Amino acid sequence: MHPLISVQDLRVSFRMGQRSVEAVRGVSFDIPTNSTLALVGESGSGKTVSAMSIVRLLPDNALTGAASKILYNGQDLLRAAPESLRALRGKDISVVFQDPMSSLNPVFTVGEQIAEVLAIHLGLRAHPAWERALELLDEVGIDKPRERLRAYAHELSGGQQQRVMIAMAIACEPKLLIADEPTTALDVTVQRQIMELLARLQQRSKMGMLFISHDLALVGEIASQVVVLREGTVREAGPVAGIFHAPQDAYTRALLACRPPLDARPRRLPVIGDTIPPKETAAPRRVSAAIGAVPLVEARGLRKDYPLRAGLFRRSMLQAVKGIDFEMHKGRTLGVVGESGSGKTTLAMLLTRLTDPSAGSIRFDGRDLTLLDAAQMRAYRSRIQIIFQNPYASLNPRFTVGQILNEPMAIHRIGSDADDRARRSIALLDKVGLGSDAFGKYPHEFSGGQRQRIAIARCLTMRPEIIVCDESVSALDVSVQATVLNLLLDLQEEFGLSYLFISHDLAVVKYMADDILVMHQGEVVERGNPGAIYANPQHAYTRQLLDAIPRGLSASA
Amino acid sequence: MTRTNLQALPRSAGVWEQAWSRLRQDRVGMASLAVTLCFIVLVLLAQLGLVASGWQMEVGTPFAPPHFIGKITDGSQSAVVAGIDGPNVDISDVDPLAPRYAEWSERAARFKTIVSAKSDTLPFGGDQLGRDVLSKVVKGAQVSITVGLAAALMATLIGTVLGAVAGYFGGRVGDLLEWIYNVFTAIPYILLVFALAAVLKSGPLAKTLGGGVWSLVIILGLVGWTGIYRLVRAEYMKHRSREYVRAAEAIGATHAARMFSHILPNVSHVVLVQLSLHVVGFIKAEVILSFLGLGVPIDMVSWGTMLSEAQNELVLGKWWQIVAATAFMATFVTAFSLLTDALRDALDPKLR
Amino acid sequence: MLPYILRRVWQMIPTLLGVILLIFFLFKYFGGDPAEVMAGLKASPERIASLRAQLGLDRPVWEQLWLFVQQIFSFNWGKSWTTNEPIAQIFATRLPATLTIMVPILLLEVLLAIVAGLAVAYVRGSLSDRAIMVISTVALSVSFLVYIIVGQYLFGFVLGWFPVQGWSASFWKNLITYAPLPVALAVLVSLAPQTRLYRSFFLDEIGQDYVRTARAKGVTENAILLKHVLRNAMIPILTNVATGLPGVFIGSFLIEVFFSIPGLGREILAAVNRSDYPVIQAATVYLAALTMLINLITDVLYKLVDPRVRLT
Secondary structure (H helix, E strand, C coil): CCCCEEEEEEEEEEEECCEEEEEEEEEEEEECCCCEEEEECCCCCCHHHHHHHHHCCCCCCEEECCCCEEEECCEEHHHCCHHHHHHHECCCEEEECCCHHHHCCCCCEHHHHHHHHHHHHHCCCHHHHHHHHHHHHHHCCCCCHHHHCCCEHHHCCHHHHHHHHHHHHHCCCCCEEEEECCCCCCCHHHHHHHHHHHHHHHHHHCCEEEEEECCHHHHHCCCCEEEEEECCEEEEEEEHHHHHHCCCCHHHHHHHHCCCCCCCCECCCCCCCCCCCCCCCCCCECCCCCCCCCCCEEEEEEEEEEEEECCCCCEEEEEEEEEEEEEECCCCEEEEECCCCCCHHHHHHHHCCCCCCCEEEEEECCEEHHHCCHHHHHHHHCCEEEECCCCCCCCCCCCCHHHHHHHHHHHCCCCCCHHHHHHHHHHHHHHCCCCHHHHECCHHHCCHHHHHHHHHHHHHCCCCCEEEEECCCCCCCHHHHHHHHHHHHHHHHHHCCEEEEEECCHHHHHHHCCEEEEEECCEEEEEECHHHHHHCCCCHHHHHHHHHCCCCHHHHC | CCHHHHHHCCECCCHHHHHHHHHHCCHHHHHHHHHHHHHHHHHHHHHCCCCCCCCCCCCECCCCCECCCCCCCCCCCCCCCCCCCCCCCCCCCCCCCHHHHHHHHHHHHHCCCCCCCCECCECCCECCCCCEHHHHHHHHHHHHHHHHHHHHHHHHHHHHHHHHHHHHHCHHHHHHHHHHHHHHHHCCHHHHHHHHHHHHHHCCHHHHHCCCCHHHHHHHHHHHHHHHHHHHHHHHHHHHCCHHHHHHHHHCCCHHHHHHHHHHHHHHHHHHHHHHHHHHHHHHHHHHHHHHCCCCCCCCCCHHHHHHHHHHHHHCCCCHHHHHHHHHHHHHHHHHHHHHHHHHHHHCCCCC | CHHHHHHHHHHHHHHHHHHHHHHHHHHHHHCCCHHHHHHCCCCCHHHHHHHHHHHCCCCCHHHHHHHHHHHHHCCCCCECCCCCCEHHHHHHHHHHHHHHHHHHHHHHHHHHHHHHHHHHHHHCCHHHHHHHHHHHHHHHHCCHHHHHHHHHHHHHHHCCCCCCCCCCCCHHHHHHHHCHHHHHHHHHHHHHHHHHHHHHHHHHHHCCHHHHHHHHHCCCHHHHHHHHHHHHHHHHHHHHHHHHHHHHHHCCHHHHHHCCCCCHHHHHHHHHHCCCHHHHHHHHHHHHHHHHHHHHHHHHHHHHHCCCCCCC
16 A cells, blocks of 8 residues: 655765764654654654655754655655645644643644644634634543633643644644653653653544654554664664564564563563673573661651642642551662652652651651751761662763762771772662763763663762652663662672662552552552562552553554 | 761752753853953952052053964154254354263163063054053953942842842832832933932042942942842842741741741842952943943053054054954953853753 | 732732832832932031921831821822922823823834734744844844934934924824824834833744644735734733833823923933932832732733633
């Protein structure tokens, strides 16, 4: 069958000052009509650049190759005149972007923005445009559509904003919808709703869809064809069943394998040929350390309220954490899973005393940490450490790696002199898999995963007993995640560390944790053993979370 | 591992080293740097008295033109007052001193007196009193640039310290500093300058500060810190909730360590650019204030006083003082502004 | 809305008090002795002492402060020390002249800068960018004084297109004959930096994600610039105009001095030169209050321009 769009030998490079950086190096694929093609890849794979080339929405410094062609309706879109391209955008081919909040114009109402695209391509104005916009909002599942027409972007939730974006995109009944990571910025339960909406719309209108994602499992539920990209080249392409059941390329296999599986618990996760060779990727299951008699940390009745300013005199409180109890045991990992607003990050801040609780106690080594003043707490800081989510923000850009590792040792007086500390730093850098060469470099010279390893090394300089991992792998690519998770497990075995592992990703938490807390709006709604929770969830919210996990092809089959 | 091994590890270039190497490749930036340095050297020489120290001497005829124009010979230059036209009356028979004149002339002729020859042309021309415009403009450069630099340093220091404290701590201290900031910014800039100028002119401090440039430096510094305060405070507020500062707190760093070892290096490039911008602004302000008579005292020269004299000279057709002052000022300010732009680009190439 | 305004007025009070305190103590402790200044250079000690009693300077400090505060809120400043003209009258008579000059300047500046800024943002080539930056840097490095002196000389004296100086009692004559030269000079000088500033506003908006969405919808480049970008850039432009508004009331004292325009700026400058404290104090306090009022109005106007603003 004749494809809707045919991309042939696409090459795109970006001019940065004197140099040129190649983002896409000869990618070819065909997008069929009336079905979904998924472009899958990690960061730097060129998937977004390839998709944006179709509508020529690339930055000014982008250069396309002379031999590259993108054919639509007999026309080469790369050579088309700007005016004819403009006529296609929004009408024949539309785009839904990743971050709906910034993609919507903040000063115009939702209705005005939808009406705009109707006016440009269908010539609808005033009342007819407004009515059609109303229909569209209804079709994408927005409640109270008449009121929402007059709403501004910031008055809507993330999910609603994305629905508005989709409404604008399908307004003129396009032949192709390009969805660039449309759900990445959304909570996992909302993600599921948007995915279902997109699938339904695609089937009803029989349009083609180009779906871009880094999540292979997510893609497996919606796509009929898959193209796997890595570093600007196509690694594998084909029908989705083939990709999932019989992947030919090593990278595709690795992508499928290094996600923590929901139904097994291998000792370590397989990785894609990184610097740390996994110890054993073979079958043996991971065994948790035994539960000791006395818990290492005992928290009771933890509460944290934030004051909100509302009205002239009233001050309402935002209850981030509403009375939580938990225990941590030596050598074991306590997992905390929840979506945004659940209070899980606040919990991390409370345990490390980066913020003070409004009520409750945290007992550690015989003392209540909440009662300590700053000077007393300093001594305990070396024993409870934290790894943050954003590897690009947690290291001081003006410090060298050597300085970053030296500072905590200097504060806690570890190591006899500067040389000794330097030697310890280098030993730790080796342990986390970065060589001694890293010592004199700056953070911006490293990738996200490497920076997280530096952060881990920084924690280790103080020989902590507890490490809080606050979404520490959430910002990393899947393959890099596996490396960091493996490293954390190795260190736990070697040093007997206890982790508080926080994440919104239930699959990762299930793999890493020995005990789990499920949090929702500041409360623990369910707790227990990972296997039990997965097999037999008690609370409705837990069930909702489990349902939302993309299972890949097996679920939709 | 021995000490030598540590030395052998590769070291990457820090922010300033990288900025310098970027600046080196910017031709406009390097040219501006060269011009600025020339001026700075000139200022230092003038400060030490090695150059233009004799600017007050009247070495030329009034309104002597520049060399390349040549002497004015059409008679319009002479300020000779026409003598009285009348009968030459000889009063020596009633003048009691008349017999002594010859003797006195003879005695006077025996003393050597130095009469400085007043040149008819000077390198950049002369002003109304015959003072050398070139010396004046160099001395003026010294005064204007020194005032600009000193005031900018003072304003930057005040603004940075207050901004850091307000941004980092917030709370009561922040509120107090915000109140002070609001008070200072509620009063329009020019009015505050005028009020301070009025007060320092006639008040008790006028004697201690002795006129001179210091009252001007204080006025400009006390009024100009607000812009930097705002920026530094915003930067500190932004950085204090960044994760690397949180991480520093988590490992046990003190407040002082976080403010100065961690955040300040990340903010210093902003401060440096602000400092440069304020230098230019203060030089221009000084020129205007000196023009109005509120700046440097009467016995000193600055570009502003030269412009004030030039205002009247222009209608007489004597343009060299205004051109000299404008040219020097424009050259320095342009060079310094371009240098600031180049510096800003070198420090943060993403900002374009 | 009303609770918001009330809260803002409540917050303004400490600032106003701070200004009053600052001005009072600045002039009291750092300024000269008012009695000496008023009495003149050759006054006898008895005259000075009697003046001092008249002005209430022998009373305790807090009484003097209270008197000061009363004067402010009753708008009764008494008379100028040197000209003996009631200060309220000084303000009333000088303000119209200042506004006749400053309001056209502000309007022209903003409108021209928006047009020029849009044009430059549209072109956006790196060559024109650099050229404009260099030209405006050189233009800015010449002092405003020089522009006025040369402008006055050239257009007034030599070419005779405009009167060199002067003012009349008729509003229209002022606007048409006497105002154009000073207004043109002032706008000319500020055009380059203002255009640069507005251009940066426009470029900031062009780089935002919603512009990418608009392109993806097929909106023309012109519509993007004139509808989407301009509307969003109104927010920083409003801030910029509001920052310049208090200046409209003070006037540009340089222009007024050069062109002999009897405005507020020239009056204050003269007051400084003759140490006429009441005039300076009054002007400072009232203009500070006016500035705070303008800020409040601006913040309320933000709500019209930026729907994200929540007036809490």
